[in-house]
Amino acid sequence: MNLKHSKQRDSIMEFLSGRKDHPTADMVYMGVRQSFPNISLGTVYRNLTLLADIGEIARIRVGDGVDHFDADTSPHYHFICKECGGVSDLEMENMDTLTEAAGKNFGGRIEGHVSYFYGQCENCCKQKMS
Amino acid sequence: MNLKHSKQRDSIMEFLSGRKDHPTADMVYMGVRQSFPNISLGTVYRNLTLLADIGEIARIRVGDGVDHFDADTSPHYHFICKECGGVSDLEMENMDTLTEAAGKNFGGRIEGHVSYFYGQCENCCKQKMS
DNA sequence: TTCCTTGCAAATCGTTTGCATAATG
DNA sequence: CATTATGCAAACGATTTGCAAGGAA
Numbered sequence: 001m002n003l004k005h006s007k008q009r010d011s012i013m014e015f016l017s018g019r020k021d022h023p024t025a026d027m028v029y030m031g032v033r034q035s036f037p038n039i040s041l042g043t044v045y046r047n048l049t050l051l052a053d054i055g056e057i058a059r060i061r062v063g064d065g066v067d068h069f070d071a072d073t074s075p076h077y078h079f080i081c082k083e084c085g086g087v088s089d090l091e092m093e094n095m096d097t098l099t100e101a102a103g104k105n106f107g108g109r110i111e112g113h114v115s116y117f118y119g120q121c122e123n124c125c126k127q128k129m130s
Numbered sequence: 131m132n133l134k135h136s137k138q139r140d141s142i143m144e145f146l147s148g149r150k151d152h153p154t155a156d157m158v159y160m161g162v163r164q165s166f167p168n169i170s171l172g173t174v175y176r177n178l179t180l181l182a183d184i185g186e187i188a189r190i191r192v193g194d195g196v197d198h199f200d201a202d203t204s205p206h207y208h209f210i211c212k213e214c215g216g217v218s219d220l221e222m223e224n225m226d227t228l229t230e231a232a233g234k235n236f237g238g239r240i241e242g243h244v245s246y247f248y249g250q251c252e253n254c255c256k257q258k259m260s
Numbered sequence: 261t262t263c264c265t266t267g268c269a270a271a272t273c274g275t276t277t278g279c280a281t282a283a284t285g
Numbered sequence: 286c287a288t289t290a291t292g293c294a295a296a297c298g299a300t301t302t303g304c305a306a307g308g309a310a
Contacts, residue, residue: 004284004289025275040292045275049288063191063244065300068191077232079240088263091235095228099247105221107252110209114193115245117229122237135310149299152268170267177265195275196299221306 003054009047011058015073022060022068022078022087062087062116079088081121089118133184139177141166143186143201152190152198152208152217192217192246211251221245 014022015031021026029044032118040129048069050057060068062080077090103110145161146153153161159174177198182189190198192210198217207220225245233240 002289002294006283006290007290015230020223038292041219042276042293043291048275049276051186061191061193070180079232079236079238082195082241083236090232095225095231098225098245101222101225102247104219105207108209108255109250110247111212111249113245115243117232117240117243119241120239124235132264136265136309138266170269172268172301173266178303179301197272 006047008036008039008043009051011039012044012047015050016057016069016071019071020089021071024066024068026066030068047081060087060116061114063118066070066113077117079117079119079121081124082118083120083124086121086123136165136177138169138173139181141169141255142160142177143181146187146199146201147199148188152200152221156196156200158170158199190217190246191244204243207245207247209249211248211253211254212248213250216251216253218251 011032012028015028019031025045025048026042028048028125029039029041032039032044048059048067048094051114053058054070055073058070058073060070062068062078064080064093072089075094077092077095078087079090080087095113096115098115099110102113140157141162149161155175155178155196156174157173158178159171162174177236178187178189178197181187182199183227185203186201187223188203190208192198192208194210196216205224207222207225208217209220210217217226225243226246228243229240232243
């Protein structure tokens with residue numbers, strides 16, 4: 001896999017690094033287009049996939065049917081708000097014990113797990129009370 | 131939401147109840163067509179969605195881009211084999227402590243979590259060794 | 261007779277891909 | 286120069302939907 005430099009990829013990476021809200025491909029497209037009006041959706045998808053494949057970014061699936069992306073590749077958990085659909089990080093210890101527990105009564109080999117949490121985010125909680 | 135009886139829905143429910151492999155909509159379609167040659171894919175989708183909405187069945191997402199369905203709605207975890215794509219049940223205690231742990235440093239309200247495990251199933255493990 | 265449900269086909273949504281051209285090393 | 290990357294548009298797979306006709310209460 002031979003990589004070649006590209007301004008488009010750089011600006012995608014830069015955009016993603018400046019964000020904590022786990023944007024979708026389309027949001028990345030919209031954002032990068034500000035500074036790169038001619039970039040195409042295809043290029044955004046191709047680069048997001050490439051960057052995720054080489055581990056530069058993480059692809060996040062939280063059950064809403066759209067892939068989200070995260071420049072923070074350190075292991076951590078995510079939360080999705082059922083009201084507004086926003087995705088955020090969750091501060092909690094790693095649950096690798098889960099993987100062990102799952103392997104107890106299982107014949108095959110368990111490599112890992114995917115977990116995410118859902119509910120109402122702080123903002124949506126407040127709005128409901130008022 | 132006023133329900134009316136339908137043979138198609140019955141046979142979908144019946145098909146799903148006789149299965150432990152968490153079929154996709156298309157697999158349900160193929161299966162039900164044996165006894166119901168004229169059923170349409172749209173009807174299958176409509177009924178699976180309806181049944182999932184009223185809690186008769188569960189919709190399962192394990193990151194492979196396709197929805198799986200399960201007639202067993204009791205809370206339990208799932209495993210997806212990265213080799214063959216098969217989805218199976220996992221026998222392990224409920225990890226509701228997870229939800230609590232996640233709520234510790236979080237401003238909003240956490241209602242629950244979705245978790246699934248991945249790796250190699252028993253069959254694929256054996257094949258690799260031979 | 262009311263209104264839910266169906267079959268069919270077209271539409272939608274997110275994502276991928278083929279191709280000719282442009283940019284990189 | 287050899288290749289990788291791009292823009293564009295067409296293709297894709299899974300799922301949803303509009304509509305006229307059929308079936309249940």
